[in-house]
Structure formats: structure tokens, C-alpha cells
Amino acid sequence: MALDGRDPVQIDDALRPALFDWLCRLGDNALILGHRTSEWCGHGPALEEDIALANTALDLIGHCQMWLGLAAEVEGQGRTADQLAYLRDAMAFRNVKLVELPNGDIGQTIMREFLFDAFHFELLTALSTSPNTRVAEIAAKALKEVAYQLDRASDLVVRLGDGTEESHARMQAALDHLWPYTGEMFTADAVDTAMTEAGIAPDLSDLHTRWTATVKDILDEATLTLPERRFDVHTGGKQGRHTEHLGYLLAEMQFLQRAYPGAEW
Amino acid sequence: MYAQMIKSESSNDDPQALAEFQARIDRGERIEPKEWMPEGYRKTLIRQIGQHAHSEIVGQLPEGNWITRAPTLERKQILLAKVQDEAGHGLYLYSACETLGVTRDELFEKLHSGAMKYSSIFNYPTLTWADMGAIGWLVDGAAIMNQVPLQRTSYGPYARAMVRICKEESFHQRQGYSIMMKMAQGTPAQKEMAQDALNRFWYPSLMMFGPSDAESVHSTQNMAWKIKINTNDELRQRFVNETVPQAEYLGLTVPDEHLRWNDDKQGYDFSEPDWDEFFEVLKGNGPCNEERLGARRKAWDDGQWFREGLSAYADKQAARRTAAE
Amino acid sequence: MVTASTDQIWEWLAEVPDPEIPVVSVTELGIIRDVRWDDDTLRVAVTPTYSGCPATAVIDMMVEDKLREKGIEKLALERRLSPPWTTDWITDSARDKLRAYGIAPPVNGTASDGRMSRAARLAGSNLTIECPRCGSTHTDKVSQFGSTPCKAAYVCRDCLEPFDYFKCH
Numbered sequence: 001m002a003l004d005g006r007d008p009v010q011i012d013d014a015l016r017p018a019l020f021d022w023l024c025r026l027g028d029n030a031l032i033l034g035h036r037t038s039e040w041c042g043h044g045p046a047l048e049e050d051i052a053l054a055n056t057a058l059d060l061i062g063h064c065q066m067w068l069g070l071a072a073e074v075e076g077q078g079r080t081a082d083q084l085a086y087l088r089d090a091m092a093f094r095n096v097k098l099v100e101l102p103n104g105d106i107g108q109t110i111m112r113e114f115l116f117d118a119f120h121f122e123l124l125t126a127l128s129t130s131p132n133t134r135v136a137e138i139a140a141k142a143l144k145e146v147a148y149q150l151d152r153a154s155d156l157v158v159r160l161g162d163g164t165e166e167s168h169a170r171m172q173a174a175l176d177h178l179w180p181y182t183g184e185m186f187t188a189d190a191v192d193t194a195m196t197e198a199g200i201a202p203d204l205s206d207l208h209t210r211w212t213a214t215v216k217d218i219l220d221e222a223t224l225t226l227p228e229r230r231f232d233v234h235t236g237g238k239q240g241r242h243t244e245h246l247g248y249l250l251a252e253m254q255f256l257q258r259a260y261p262g263a264e265w
Numbered sequence: 266m267y268a269q270m271i272k273s274e275s276s277n278d279d280p281q282a283l284a285e286f287q288a289r290i291d292r293g294e295r296i297e298p299k300e301w302m303p304e305g306y307r308k309t310l311i312r313q314i315g316q317h318a319h320s321e322i323v324g325q326l327p328e329g330n331w332i333t334r335a336p337t338l339e340r341k342q343i344l345l346a347k348v349q350d351e352a353g354h355g356l357y358l359y360s361a362c363e364t365l366g367v368t369r370d371e372l373f374e375k376l377h378s379g380a381m382k383y384s385s386i387f388n389y390p391t392l393t394w395a396d397m398g399a400i401g402w403l404v405d406g407a408a409i410m411n412q413v414p415l416q417r418t419s420y421g422p423y424a425r426a427m428v429r430i431c432k433e434e435s436f437h438q439r440q441g442y443s444i445m446m447k448m449a450q451g452t453p454a455q456k457e458m459a460q461d462a463l464n465r466f467w468y469p470s471l472m473m474f475g476p477s478d479a480e481s482v483h484s485t486q487n488m489a490w491k492i493k494i495n496t497n498d499e500l501r502q503r504f505v506n507e508t509v510p511q512a513e514y515l516g517l518t519v520p521d522e523h524l525r526w527n528d529d530k531q532g533y534d535f536s537e538p539d540w541d542e543f544f545e546v547l548k549g550n551g552p553c554n555e556e557r558l559g560a561r562r563k564a565w566d567d568g569q570w571f572r573e574g575l576s577a578y579a580d581k582q583a584a585r586r587t588a589a590e
Numbered sequence: 591m592v593t594a595s596t597d598q599i600w601e602w603l604a605e606v607p608d609p610e611i612p613v614v615s616v617t618e619l620g621i622i623r624d625v626r627w628d629d630d631t632l633r634v635a636v637t638p639t640y641s642g643c644p645a646t647a648v649i650d651m652m653v654e655d656k657l658r659e660k661g662i663e664k665l666a667l668e669r670r671l672s673p674p675w676t677t678d679w680i681t682d683s684a685r686d687k688l689r690a691y692g693i694a695p696p697v698n699g700t701a702s703d704g705r706m707s708r709a710a711r712l713a714g715s716n717l718t719i720e721c722p723r724c725g726s727t728h729t730d731k732v733s734q735f736g737s738t739p740c741k742a743a744y745v746c747r748d749c750l751e752p753f754d755y756f757k758c759h
Contacts, residue, residue, distance in 0.1 A: 031338075035333060038332045038333060038341075038345060039332075039333060041325055041329035041332055041345070041348050042322075042325035042326045042329040042348065042352075042560065042564070043329075043560060043563070043564045044564060044568065045564065045565075045567065045568020045569075045571035045572060046568055046571065046572055047322065047352060047355060047356050047359070047369075047733070048356070048732070048733040048734070048735070049568075049571075050322075050325065050352040051349055051352045051353055051356065051733055051735045051736065051737075052733070052734060052735045054345050054346075054348050054349035054352060055349055055735045055739050057332075057345050058342055058345040058346055058349065058640075058642035058643075058739060059640065059641055059642050059739070060642070061338055061341050061342050061345065061642050062342060062638075062640065062641030062642025062643070063641050063642075064338065065338045065339075065342075065641075065642075066641065066671075068338075081338060082337050082338055082339075085338055086336075086337070105567065106567070106568065106571050107570075107571070121704045125704075133672070136672070137671040137672035137674075138671060140671075140672060140673070140674050141638075141641055141671050141672070141674040142641055143674075143704075144674055144701065144702075144759060145640065145641055145642075146704065147701075147702040147703055147704030148702040148704075150702075150704040151702045151704060151705075152734060158578075159574065159575050159578040159579075160571065160574045160575070160578070162578055162581065163573070163574025163575060163576075163577040163578045164570070164573050164574050164577045166570045166573070166574070167570055167571065167573065167574025167577070168574075170570065252333050252334055253333060253334065255334050256334060256335075256336035256394055257336055260452065260454060260455070262452075263336075263451055263452050263454070263455055264447060264451060265336035265337050265340055265394070265444075265447055265448075265451075297749070298749070298750040298751075299749070299750065339644070339647065342642050342644045343644040345642070346642070346643070346644045346738070346739075349735070349737065349738070349739075350737045350738065351737075352737075353735070353736045353737025353738065353741075353743070354737055356732065356733055356736070356737075356743050357736075357737065357743065357752055357754075360732060360743070360745055360752030361752055363745075363750075363752075364750040364751075364752070422750070422751060422752060425692055425751075426752070428691075428692075429691070429692060429693075429754070430737075432610060432611070432612055433610050433737055433738065436609045436610050436645070436648070439648075440644070440648075
């Protein structure tokens with residue numbers, strides 16, 4: 001469907017490759033986290049969680065479709081969101097490593113969602129007033145669902161952190177495990193800098209300040225301890241240098257498109 | 266059709282009260298949760314609605330099996346939404362069951378111990394993407410065939426649940442048919458998958474209605490109570506009549522050499538499924554019984570710390586509120 | 591060729607039911623954002639309710655079918671994302687229909703803002719939702735999500751009815 005018959009994205013041609021790359025980061029984060037979340041379908045710890053996890057995955061795949069759709073348009077090579085999702089190999093994926101890690105137990109899944117949502121929420125909030133209207137309208141749409149997800153994830157982190165001894169221990173272990181992957185979200189590279197300088201995206205260090213405040217607040221209420229370890233140990237996903245896990249994820253996700261090239265589904 | 270072979274419970278209630286109750290049902294009145302009902306009616310309903318709820322929950326698994334491999338982003342969304350829908354309907358039905366004085370945890374316990382059943386269909390594997398189409402088209406089609414009359418069932422919360430559930434399920438059934446359509450019109454390999462899916466799911470779908478119950482005393486009682494509206498054979502015949510032309514439209518062949526139109530009865534003659542296989546599946550000897558039930562038990566066991574954590578927090582909060590007052 | 595007035599088009603679109611909650615129409619839900627003629631082409635702007643809602647494509651198809659049936663030949667559907675859909679756009683008539691269908695309508699101004707306050711959590715405060723069956727406000731939330739993204743599951747503690755609440759979004 002035509003996107004409101006409006007003009008193609010107004011962008012300096014020199015900036016086009018960086019914008020494409022950056023939009024893939026947004027789309028791939030949503031796609032890969034959505035994929036991991038969807039692995040829970042039917043296996044959740046309570047019926048309410050089965051429903052919520054399916055809904056969260058659904059939201060994220062919806063966001064991915066909007067971002068990758070715009071990325072494909074910006075690229076201008078005639079590719080579609082589906083082709084970007086299904087026909088790129090790992091090194092062309094631009095998601096942060098945090099979202100591709102295996103789920104672990106439900107505590108780790110929720111902690112990951114919280115750490116990512118808290119970033120995602122700040123990012124989309126800033127992007128919803130981006131002067132690039134195409135970016136802004138997708139961000140504003142996605143923000144409504146991400147606000148809900150952040151509320152839910154924060155609430156669960158607090159309740160499980162301040163629950164039983166076991167739930168506390170599991171949430172702390174999840175936090176310790178995931179912490180060194182969180183820094184990548186805020187580590188700016190040339191693409192991020194180009195987007196910030198073009199006025200399209202916010203400065204990642206500002207987001208980091210706000211993210212830290214939310215995270216500290218919630219972890220404090222959850223009686224969990226912020227790890228002392230560096231938070232930017234594992235980076236590179238945004239540049240296509242991933243963990244070993246992504247290849248398996250893609251092999252599964254892309255199986256039909258790869259096994260039956262050109263078929264329509 | 267998620268409730269199979271529901272045995273009715275006999276009642277030891279006062280004959281006069283029973284007669285008045287029956288008269289209410291015969292007048293087409295709805296029975297509501299806080300009203301008097303025979304113990305047998307209550308127990309039978311718990312069994313039926315509970316089995317229906319369990320089927321929704323276990324039914325997430327065969328489709329969940331393909332979510333991570335769905336071939337396009339839109340198909341992935343449709344499948345995710347469908348699985349969410351099933352879990353949501355499960356929740357709704359468990360809540361309807363709770364109005365009859367049983368808790369969801371008790372029902373789960375009975376599912377996990379094997380004391381309560383779920384529909385036999387979910388013990389068959391989903392082997393190719395076409396199975397997502399076959400489930401939407403055939404399995405949901407059979408379920409809807411059963412649920413549409415249940416919108417007129419005598420128990421209020423169940424009947425009202427069925428109205429909303431039917432609307433949502435028919436939405437998903439259309440999407441299942443559209444997967445089948447794409448495959449049947451696709452490449453030779455896709456068409457082969459579609460035919461294979463029909464071959465595998467045809468008879469198990471017919472089994473969903475349960476064996477003939479024209480002679481069954483349970484059926485007679487349940488129909489008098491309007492817990493059951495049609496006989497299994499009536500529903501199966503309706504399903505075949507509706508589905509065969511759809512298969513023809515898709516260009517697929519129903520795997521039944523005896524299938525033919527019968528002008529006299531204005532319906533198709535068709536082969537019965539293998540009822541020995543059906544009873545084996547019910548006994549636990551279907552292709553996926555252990556996996557399906559095993560997955561649900563594992564989810565429950567692995568989730569214990571999670572549920573305990575939440576309830577411990579709720580207790581602490583309640584204590585904090587009391588302390589603050 | 592049919593060149594109906596836009597008022598007429600709106601009336602036709604009011605006949606298109608929501609695919610999952612067919613007691614309300616797509617116009618009552620506020621998802622048709624604009625109808626206009628562009629020379630001899632009719633342009634209809636549709637907004638998705640939730641980003642991942644698979645009913646969106648079905649709604650497009652139903653809108654198209656309806657307008658073709660009425661004789662519109664040149665038709666262009668547009669996806670409009672901005673401003674994002676909100677349940678505030680659901681009409682009063684639709685709210686009544688939802689209630690009669692057993693779904694409690696959304697309470698405006700209660701959408702998540704991503705900042706669920708500590709105070710709210712500590713108070714365990716819950717939105718008061720009226721049971722669509724008996725009108726009691728003695729109801730509890732069972733699940734924040736229901737069978738579709740737009741709903742949450744509730745139960746009435748008076749008449750015991752399990753019901754859906756159409757969440758504010």
C-alpha cells in the first residue's frame with residue numbers, strides 16, 4: 001500500500017547509505033527480539049505470560065515491518081521488508097548482540113526485555129519528534145506499544161526481584177549475565193553520529209543518561225544490585241559482527257525462503 | 266471441536282428440582298453461575314469446558330512449532346496472533362469454568378496428570394508449512410462447526426464465550442484457507458506440500474467430532490441439558506459437505522476413494538476414519554502425545570519459581586499496605 | 591463510473607464491520623482517517639490499530655470489496671500512520687455496542703505511558719472497569735492481555751462473568 005501518497009524520504013544522497021544502515025538497526029532489533037520472544041509461545045510459566053509474550057512478539061514484528069519497509073525504500077534497490085528480513089546473512093544484520101542471545105529462563109527473558117525496552121522507549125520517544133517525518137510517524141506508532149511493554153517488563157522485574165529468594169537470585173543472575181551486552185545500545189559509531197548530526201536521531205549519550213535513571217530506579221525497587229562490571233564488553237552487532245547464536249536463529253527463520261527460492265507464501 | 270466424548274454425570278438431586286431445572290432449559294432459558302443447577306450438570310460442564318480450554322492451550326504447540334519459521338513477516342504476524350488468540354480463548358474458558366466452582370490450577374493439575382483430556386487432533390505433528398494452512402482450514406473449520414451451535418448452549422457464560430470465540434476463530438480460519446490457497450496455486454513443491462497436509466489431516470479432522478454417539482446415553486442426557494446440541498454424526502456430515510467443495514476449489518484431492526455426492530441425502534458419502542487409531546491416540550499412543558503433554562508439564566514446572574515469586578511479592582505488598590494503614 | 595459524494599462513501603464504509611469484533615464498524619472504530627477524490631480516483635486513508643495487528647490487511651480488503659461492490663472503479667488505499675490510532679476515536683455508539691456484545695469499552699486517558707509509577711505499583715491501584723453484563727464495578731483484572739492485542743481479560747466478582755476489556759491505547 002502506498003504510504004499516504006507522500007514524497008519519498010527527503011534525504012541527502014550522501015547520507016542514504018548511513019540512513020539505510022541505521023533503519024536496519026531499528027528493524028533488526030525488533031525482528032530478532034520478536035523472534036526470541038516468539039520462541040516462548042505455548043511454553044510460558046503461566047497462561048497470562050503465554051498471551052503477553054505472543055502479543056509482545058507480535059508488536060515487535062509489526063515494528064520491524066515498518067522500519068525495514070522504510071529501510072528498503074531508502075535503499076532504493078527495489079528490495080522489500082521481507083527480502084531484507086529473509087535474504088540477508090548474519091553479517092548484514094545490524095541488531096545489537098543483546099537481543100540475539102538465547103532466551104535462558106523466563107527471568108532472563110524478562111530482564112532482557114526490560115533492559116532493551118527501557119532503551120527502546122527513550123529512543124522512540126526522541127524519534128517521535130524527529131524532523132524526518134517518516135521516521136517520526138513510525139516511532140510515534142511503535143512508542144505506544146513499547147510504553148506498554150516497558151510498563152509490563154518493569155513491573156515483572158520488580159515483582160520477581162522482590163519475590164522469593166529464588167526469584168531474586170534468578171533475576172540477579174540474569175542481570176549479571178546480560179549487563180555486559182547493554183553498553184552496545186549506547187556506543188555510537190560513524191552511522192549513529194551521522195544520524196545525530198543530520199538531526200534525525202538523538203545523541204546516544206543523552207539516551208544513556210535517561211536509561212540509567214530508569215534502570216537504577218526499577219532495579220532499586222526490585223532489590224537488585226547494579227553489576228560493577230563494564231557494561232560495554234560485547235559490542236559489534238551493529239556493525240554485523242555477531243555472536244554465534246545469530247546464525248542459528250537465521251537458519252531457522254529463513255529456512256523456507258532459502259529452501260524454496262522465489263516461491264510465494 | 267475441542268470437546269470429545271464428554272460423559273455425563275448422573276445427579277442425586279431432588280426429582281422435583283430436576284424437573285423444574287429441565288423445564289427452564291426446555292423453555293430456552295439460560296442458566297447463570299449463581300443459580301441452582303444439578304450436580305451432574307455442573308460436573309459435566311466442568312469436564313466439557315475444561316477439555317475445551319485444555320485443547321486451546323495444547324493447541325498452541327503444533328502451530329507454535331512454525332512461528333519461528335513462518336515464511337514472511339505477515340504470515341508470522343498472522344500465526345502469532347492466532348496463537349495468542351488460542352491462549353486468550355483458553356483463559357476465557359478457564360474463567361468460565363471457574364464460575365462453576367473449580368480453579369484453573371485444579372484444572373491444570375488434571376491436565377498434567379492425564380485425568381482430563383484435550384482434543385485428539387493436537388497429538389498429530391506439523392511437518393511442513395502447509396500444515397499451518399491445513400490446521401486453519403480443517404481443524405479450525407471443524408472446531409467452528411461444533412462451536413457455532415454451542416452459542417445456544419444452556420449455560421450463560423459458556424454460550425456468551427462461544428459467540429465471541431466463534432467470530433475470532435472464523436477470522437483465523439479464513440487466514441488458514443488463504444495459506445492453503447497460496448500453496449495450492451504455488452510451485453509444484455508447494456502444491457505437493459498442500460496435498461500432503463490434506464492427506465495427513467483429513468481423517469484426524471473427522472475424528473475431532475468423536476465416534477458416532479447416536480446410541481449414547483451420555484449424549485442423550487447432554488443434549489437434554491443443551492450442553493450438546495447436535496450428534497457427532499450430524500456435525501461430521503456438515504463438515505464434510507462444507508469442506509469437500511473447498512478442497513475442489515483448491516484443486517486438492519480428499520484422500521477418500523469412496524467419497525461421492527449422494528443426491529438422496531443431499532450430502533456426501535464418505536469413509537469413516539480409523540476408530541482404532543482414534544482410541545489409541547486417546548490412550549496416549551498418538552504420534553505426539555508425550556511431546557505435547559511433556560511440553561505443557563515442563564512449562565508448568567519450569568514456571569513454578571516465577572509464579573511463586575509473583576505471589577510472594579503480592580503477599581509482601583499486601584503486608585506493606587496493611588502496615589501503612 | 592460512480593462518483594459518489596464523500597458523505598455517501600462514509601456511509602458505505604460504515605457498513606464494513608471490524609473482522610474480529612463485527613458488532614462495530616471500521617468507521618466507528620476510527621480507523622478510516624480520510625476519504626477524498628483525487629480527480630477520478632477515490633483515496634481512502636486507513637490507519638492500523640496496533641502495529642502488528644493482522645486484521646489490518648483484512649480490513650483493507652473488506653474496504654476495497656465494499657467500495658467495488660458500490661461501483662467505485664478507481665480506488666487507492668493509503669496507510670496513514672500519523673497521528674497514531676487511539677481508542678479515544680472510538681465513537682459513543684460503538685462503545686454501547688461493545689458493552690452489549692460483552693466487551694467493556696475503553697476508559698479514556700488511561701493508556702500506558704511507559705512510566706508506571708512506583709506509587710501506583712505500591713498502591714496496587716487498578717483501573718475500575720464496569721462489568722458489561724451486570725454493571726458492577728467489583729471487577730478484577732485476570733490478564734493484561736487477552737485473545738487480541740486490543741483487549742485485557744477481567745472477571746466480575748458479583749455476577750462472576752468473565753469478560754474482555756477494550757484497553758485504552
